[in-house]
Every structure is written in structure tokens, then in C-alpha cells.
Amino acid sequence: MRGVFWRGWRVVSVAAALMLASCVSVRGRPAPVETGPLDVAQDYLRAWGEGDFASMRRAVVEPPADLEAQHQRFRDELRIIASRFELGRVEREEDSALVTFRALHVLRGLGEWEVDSTLRFVRREGRWWVRWSPAVLHPEAREGDRFSRTRTRPARASLLDGRGHPLTREGEVITIGVEPRRIQSRAAVASALQARLGVDPSRLDKTLNAPGVSPEHFVPIIDVRPALYQQVRPALAPVPGIFFRRKSAWLTPEEGFAAHTLGRVGEVTAELLEQLGPTYQRGDTVGLSGLELAHEQRLAGLPSGEVRLTRPSGEVRVLGRFAGAPGTPVRTTLLPEVQLAAEAALDGVTQPAALVAVDSRTGAILALVSRPLEQPLNRALTGRYPPGSTFKVVTSEALLARGMGVDAAVSCPATVSVGGKAFRNFEGEAFGNTRLRQVFAHSCNTAFVTLATGLGTGALEDAAHRFGFDVAYNVGLPSPGASFPVPRDDAERAAAAIGQGRVLATPLHMASVAAAAESGRWHSPYLLTELSGGPSASLAPGTRAPLQALMRAVVSEGSGRAAVGVMGLAGKTGTAEFGTGAPLPTHAWFIGFRQGIAFAVLVEGGGVGGRVAVPIAARFAAAL
Incomplete structure (x- = not known):
């Protein structure tokens, strides 16, 4: 009852x-x-x-x-x-x-x-x-009895690299901050923090002017690792108002290492407290972004504790126990040396950018880099862009599948009209009557839009599907993949053949396209080892070798010549139009492969792929 x-x-x-x-x-x-x-x-x-x-x-x-x-x-x-x-x-x-x-x-x-x-x-x-x-x-x-409780959280488990070694660990940082009442010159404090640590003066003003800031209390500004602290302390310590405090923190191999992907750890927010459930409480350290947040409860484990009853005599009785559970490590596919090479390749790039590397044979993600660090958007995983001429890898596979050879005769005029829409080549180039190898190497738009009109119904869509377009897969973090909407007319089909129109892809997906060109089979990319074995598809029979020959020609004689010094590198440049204006702004792309590692470079609004993305790709490939 x-x-x-x-x-x-x-x-x-x-x-x-x-x-x-x-x-x-x-x-x-x-x-x-x-x-x-x-x-x-x-x-x-x-x-x-x-x-x-x-x-x-x-x-x-x-x-x-x-x-x-x-x-x-x-x-x-x-x-x-x-x-x-x-x-x-x-x-x-x-x-x-x-x-x-x-x-x-x-x-x-x-x-x-x-x-x-x-x-x-x-x-x-x-x-x-x-x-x-x-x-x-x-x-x-x-x-007269009183109730009480105890609570102990287990040590947080680490994120692991592709070899099972820890990528995250507990360590020490120094918080550099200020005591407002001790500041003699706010301008001097702002200048010192900007010169030594790159702190924007507006950030200092915003922090000090925030509601509830007490003049007597320490106000944190930035956390640094001990090595950097030792470098900047002599210059910062003499400035009145600047102070230092040590604290424990969750650290990665280097500052900013795979920051968007691994994520941050810090004190739980009110919003997360509601999402994570009753085993969490204020003051807990939790994952705030990336994998740390996505796998918070797995990494954190469950707290242990007791419910106790205390008699007036002091006798304590345990009324209930919470056994708790240790955190469980999460193994990623990242390789530190590849990740560091990718991050170094983007050093000095001031525009938003991304670089992704995958294992061509399996789809395992080896590196994920998104810039700038201070923006939360993980462009490498979630940014969707027109792939531009990098999509010509897919179009060429469709042509090769229909029997065209790399030395087949084609025409590359300066302009061509398809379905009432005019298409032009970059900077008005024209190669006249030539070969497929040359129009691919030099990225001739007019040749590819013309060739696409000769493909049978559904041929381009089928090729896109073989390269994973419109295929759902689980990376381990949100990533929308790539889409190839069925063209509505001949003009849209022509635009789609050169990666424009409504075609969209993430940098991660375009790295998987390059990987398929090297291995002959598209594998859905994955970030966690437990997610291997996702969707995959073979390229059309007989297309792998000629497709690789075309991509090598891009570096040896075409639009990717800036990377000619990197032995064994093959790829495809892309200059993808977007937005409005005259001329239209463009994203700079390069996708490629070398010795089993495929990758994609994107510079958002960067301009010409051969001039902007290729040098970045060359630095990355050479470092490997």
C-alpha cells in the first residue's frame, strides 16, 4: 500500500x-x-x-x-x-x-x-x-542529536593521448592580480601587464570596474605557469598594486595546447550546476569546455561521503554511506608531436584559422588547432565553410571514375557560361587546350564546371557521398561534417563542382577528404579511440593512383608550388568565395597528405589559398 x-x-x-x-x-x-x-x-x-x-x-x-x-x-x-x-x-x-x-x-x-x-x-x-x-x-x-555529513571527491582522471599517456595533470600556477587600494597608477599597472603578458588594458579596467570588487581584496587578472612567472616577476613586482598568489590548476603539456579541444577546468558555474545534477555542489572543480566538459562525469567520478548522527555525549553514528567511484581516463587520438607541429605552423597568423591532421588509414584525429585562442569557437570542428577548389578532389574522382585519365584533353578558357551563370578563373587565367593534370594543378574553374556538365545524373552526388558528404558520424565532440545539397539546376551543379554554391564542410572533414585520396578509402574522423570503426566508404575502383598524381602535380608545378621543397607532399589549394562585395572576400584553403598523415589548413577570410594556406601547410608538413 x-x-x-x-x-x-x-x-x-x-x-x-x-x-x-x-x-x-x-x-x-x-x-x-x-x-x-x-x-x-x-x-x-x-x-x-x-x-x-x-x-x-x-x-x-x-x-x-x-x-x-x-x-x-x-x-x-x-x-x-x-x-x-x-x-x-x-x-x-x-x-x-x-x-x-x-x-x-x-x-x-x-x-x-x-x-x-x-x-x-x-x-x-x-x-x-x-x-x-x-x-x-x-x-x-x-x-538533542545533530546531523552532519562528510564528502570527498576523487582525484580527477586525465585525458590521454593516442599512446595512452596523460595530456592533462594537476599542477601549480601563479595568479597575477592587483589590490585596488595599493594601486598608485592604474596606467602603470595596465602598461606593465600588457608589455609582459599581453593583457589588454580594457580587460584590466573591466575587471576593476565590475560590481562587487572590493578595494581591499586581491583581484585576479591572469594565471601563468611557474616558468613564465619567473621571467615576468622582476618587472611586475616593483609596480605598486600588483601581487601574486600560487594555486593548483589542471594543466596541459604547454600553454594553449589543444585548448579548444581539451577544454578548460575551473569552478562550476550556476548554469552547469543545474545541468550536472545533485552529485555536484558550489566550489567543485569541473570541466568548463571541450572534452573536459563533454566527459565531465566520467573524468570526475563520484564523491564519497557519510551521513552522521552525533549524540549530545559526543558519540557519532554513521547513518549512511556513499561509496563514490574514481574518475576514468578518456583516451583521445591526439599525438603531441603532431599537435605541437600544427600549433607552431599557425604561429604568427593573425586571422581566424584552423589546422587539422588525421591518420589517412584510420581517420584518427592527430591534431586539432583553432585560432585565435581567446575565441571559444572551435573552427577546426564546428566551422562550416565553402571548400572552394579543394572540392575539385571530389569532382576529379567522379571524372576518373567515368574513365577520364590524368592526361585527358580538356579546355581551360578564361570564362564560360553554364545555365546562364558566368564562371571565371582566378585573376583571369586561361590555359587553352591542355590536359586534366594541368587544369587540376592550376585550379582552372572553367574546365571543371564544363566537365561537370558532362557527368551523368547523380555522378557528382555519388562521389561526394564516397568522400563522406552528408554522412553522419560521431567525432567525440560536436562537429557537423559536410553537406552536398542536390543541385537545383545546371548553374548550381557547376558551382558545386568547384566547391561553391551550397556546398559546406568543416576543416576536419576536408582533412578526411585528403586522407581518402591517399588511402583510397574515406574513414569518418574520430577523436576518441573508443569511436573507431565509424562509417567509411571506398573510392571508385582505379581512381586512387591518378588522384594522387593530380594532387602531387599541384605542389610540383601548380598553385601549391610554395611547398615544393617538402618531399612527398601532395594536395589541393582552395580560394573559396563567401559573403558580399566586389570582389567577394575569400577563405584560403589547402588540403594535403604526406606519409600517412592528411591535413587541412583554413585561414578565414585569408585570401588566396596558394599564397596564404600553402606556406602554413609547408611548415606543418616539414615539421613532421
């Missing part, structure tokens, strides 16, 4: 309803219904769950003066954030009764604690009353 309550919601069992059914008099009219102990128990427990102490008091016979205070202490001492109750059996005599119930209290930071207890009743003047004692809170509780 049970009723269930959760913050005012209840379900009364059929048996309980039968107990409460009224009798019918001989005249056919309902007799008065007496409220039974079960009704009173239901109302009392509902009021308890809702924190309605006034209703609880009205149900108790001779309530103690501190009834409300005892319930409030019980809730506060154990940090109970919600209570749910299940009614059990009813034992009833003439003027007394007992109702058993199960309480499930949710303790902030620990979870759910289950207690079996009883409500005792007495019948007076035709009414049932709760006979209250501290045993209602817990069967072992007596007058």
Missing part, C-alpha cells in the same frame, strides 16, 4: 483508495467520511516535501516548540535539496496507528540517501494526529 510524493505530486494506491471509500446509509445518502491515518500521513509527507512547515505543525498533536527548527536543521545540516516519500504499510488499532514510509532525500553534492522510517498516530476527538519525535527524521534520532 503506497503513495508516492515529489514536491507536492502524489499517486495514491488502489488499496489506499479502498480504505478511504465511504459507507452508504440505509437512506441511500453518503455517511460522513472520517479522515484516516493514511490521509494524514500523505498530507504530512507532501508538506514535508514542499517545505510547508505550517501545514506540518497543524497535523501534529502537542508539537514541540522547535518542530520547524528541527526539520530546517535536518535539511540544512545535510544540504537536502529535495525529498521524495513512498508510503508503506499501515498498522491500526482503535486509537493509535503506525504508518511506515521510505524517504529518499537528495543531498547536494552526494546524491540520493534512502531512509526507512515511521509516523506514529493517535486518535483524539474523532481525528488522527501525528505523534511527532525526532525519529520521524531518522529512526535512530533522539532529542
Whole structure:
């Protein structure tokens, strides 16, 4: 016989309803219904769950003066954030009764604690009353007892690299900050922090002018590692108002290493506290972004703790235990040497940019870099852009699948019209009657839009699908992949053939396109080792070798000649138009492969792929 309550919601069992059914008099009219102990128990427990102490008091016979205070202490001492109750059996005599119930209290930071207890009743003047004692809170509780709890969080587990070695660990940083009342010149403080640490003066002003900042208290500005602290301290320490504090922090191999991907760790926010659930509490250190956030509960484990009862004599009884669980490491596919090479290749690039590297044979992601660091957008994973001429790898595979050879005769005029839309080559280039190798190497738009019109219905769509366009896959972090909408007319098909129109792809996906060209099979990219074996597709038979020959020609004689000094490098440049204006702005692309590692470079609004993205790709490939 049970009723269930959760913050005012209840379900009364059929048996309980039968107990409460009224009798019918001989005249056919309902007799008065007496409220039974079960009704009173239901109302009392509902009021308890809702924190309605006034209703609880009205149900108790001779309530103690501190009834409300005892319930409030019980809730506060154990940090109970919600209570749910299940009614059990009813034992009833003439003027007394007992109702058993199960309480499930949710303790902030620990979870759910289950207690079996009883409500005792007495019948007076035709009414049932709760006979209250501290045993209602817990069967072992007596007058004068106090409740308390302990809580211990396990050590946070690490994110691992592709070889199983830790990428994250607990270490020490120094917080550089200010005490407002000690500042003699805000301009001097701003100048010192900007010169030594690159802190924008507006950031200092915003921090100091924020509501609630006390002139007497230390105000943190930036955290640095011990090595950098030793370098900057001689210049910063003499400036009045600047102070230093040491603290523990969650560190990666180097400052900024895979920052967008691994993510940050810090004190839980109010928003995250609601999302993560009752085993978390204010002050906990949690993942705030990236993999640290996506796999927070797995990395953090579960806290352990005890619910305790302390007698006035000092005796302590343990009423309940939370066993807890250690955090579990999450193994990524990243390789530190590849990640560092990718980050170094983007050093000095001031525009938003991304560089991704994958294992051509498996799709495992070896490096993910997004710039600038201070922007939260992970361009490498979530940015979707027109791929421009890098898509000609896909179009060429479709042409090769139809029997065209790398030395097949083609024409490259300066302009061509398809479906009423004019297409032009970069800077008005024209190569006249030439070969497929040359138009691919020099990225002749007019040749490819013309060739695309000769492909059969669905040929370009099928090729795009073989390279993973419109294929859903799980990377381990959100990533929308690539889309190739079915062209609505000949003009849109021509634009799609050169990676324009409505074609969109992430830098990660375009790295997987380059990987497919090297291995002969497209593999969905993945960031966690547990996600291997996702969707894949073979390229059309006989297309791998000629496609590689075309991509090598880009570096040896075409638009990628800036990387000609890197042995074995093959790829494809891209200059992708977007937005509005005359001329249209362009993203700079280069995708390529070398010795089993495929990659994509994107510089957002960077201009010409051969001039901007290729030198970055060359630095990266040479470092490997």
C-alpha cells in the first residue's frame, strides 16, 4: 500500500483508495467520511516535501516548540535539496496507528540517501494526529542529536593521448592580480601587464570596474605557469598594486595546447550546476569546455561521503554511506608531436584559422588547432565553410571514375557560361587546350564546371557521398561534417563542382577528404579511440593512383608550388568565395597528405589559398 510524493505530486494506491471509500446509509445518502491515518500521513509527507512547515505543525498533536527548527536543521545540516516519500504499510488499532514510509532525500553534492522510517498516530476527538519525535527524521534520532555529513571527491582522471599517456595533470600556477587600494597608477599597472603578458588594458579596467570588487581584496587578472612567472616577476613586482598568489590548476603539456579541444577546468558555474545534477555542489572543480566538459562525469567520478548522527555525549553514528567511484581516463587520438607541429605552423597568423591532421588509414584525429585562442569557437570542428577548389578532389574522382585519365584533353578558357551563370578563373587565367593534370594543378574553374556538365545524373552526388558528404558520424565532440545539397539546376551543379554554391564542410572533414585520396578509402574522423570503426566508404575502383598524381602535380608545378621543397607532399589549394562585395572576400584553403598523415589548413577570410594556406601547410608538413 503506497503513495508516492515529489514536491507536492502524489499517486495514491488502489488499496489506499479502498480504505478511504465511504459507507452508504440505509437512506441511500453518503455517511460522513472520517479522515484516516493514511490521509494524514500523505498530507504530512507532501508538506514535508514542499517545505510547508505550517501545514506540518497543524497535523501534529502537542508539537514541540522547535518542530520547524528541527526539520530546517535536518535539511540544512545535510544540504537536502529535495525529498521524495513512498508510503508503506499501515498498522491500526482503535486509537493509535503506525504508518511506515521510505524517504529518499537528495543531498547536494552526494546524491540520493534512502531512509526507512515511521509516523506514529493517535486518535483524539474523532481525528488522527501525528505523534511527532525526532525519529520521524531518522529512526535512530533522539532529542538533542545533530546531523552532519562528510564528502570527498576523487582525484580527477586525465585525458590521454593516442599512446595512452596523460595530456592533462594537476599542477601549480601563479595568479597575477592587483589590490585596488595599493594601486598608485592604474596606467602603470595596465602598461606593465600588457608589455609582459599581453593583457589588454580594457580587460584590466573591466575587471576593476565590475560590481562587487572590493578595494581591499586581491583581484585576479591572469594565471601563468611557474616558468613564465619567473621571467615576468622582476618587472611586475616593483609596480605598486600588483601581487601574486600560487594555486593548483589542471594543466596541459604547454600553454594553449589543444585548448579548444581539451577544454578548460575551473569552478562550476550556476548554469552547469543545474545541468550536472545533485552529485555536484558550489566550489567543485569541473570541466568548463571541450572534452573536459563533454566527459565531465566520467573524468570526475563520484564523491564519497557519510551521513552522521552525533549524540549530545559526543558519540557519532554513521547513518549512511556513499561509496563514490574514481574518475576514468578518456583516451583521445591526439599525438603531441603532431599537435605541437600544427600549433607552431599557425604561429604568427593573425586571422581566424584552423589546422587539422588525421591518420589517412584510420581517420584518427592527430591534431586539432583553432585560432585565435581567446575565441571559444572551435573552427577546426564546428566551422562550416565553402571548400572552394579543394572540392575539385571530389569532382576529379567522379571524372576518373567515368574513365577520364590524368592526361585527358580538356579546355581551360578564361570564362564560360553554364545555365546562364558566368564562371571565371582566378585573376583571369586561361590555359587553352591542355590536359586534366594541368587544369587540376592550376585550379582552372572553367574546365571543371564544363566537365561537370558532362557527368551523368547523380555522378557528382555519388562521389561526394564516397568522400563522406552528408554522412553522419560521431567525432567525440560536436562537429557537423559536410553537406552536398542536390543541385537545383545546371548553374548550381557547376558551382558545386568547384566547391561553391551550397556546398559546406568543416576543416576536419576536408582533412578526411585528403586522407581518402591517399588511402583510397574515406574513414569518418574520430577523436576518441573508443569511436573507431565509424562509417567509411571506398573510392571508385582505379581512381586512387591518378588522384594522387593530380594532387602531387599541384605542389610540383601548380598553385601549391610554395611547398615544393617538402618531399612527398601532395594536395589541393582552395580560394573559396563567401559573403558580399566586389570582389567577394575569400577563405584560403589547402588540403594535403604526406606519409600517412592528411591535413587541412583554413585561414578565414585569408585570401588566396596558394599564397596564404600553402606556406602554413609547408611548415606543418616539414615539421613532421
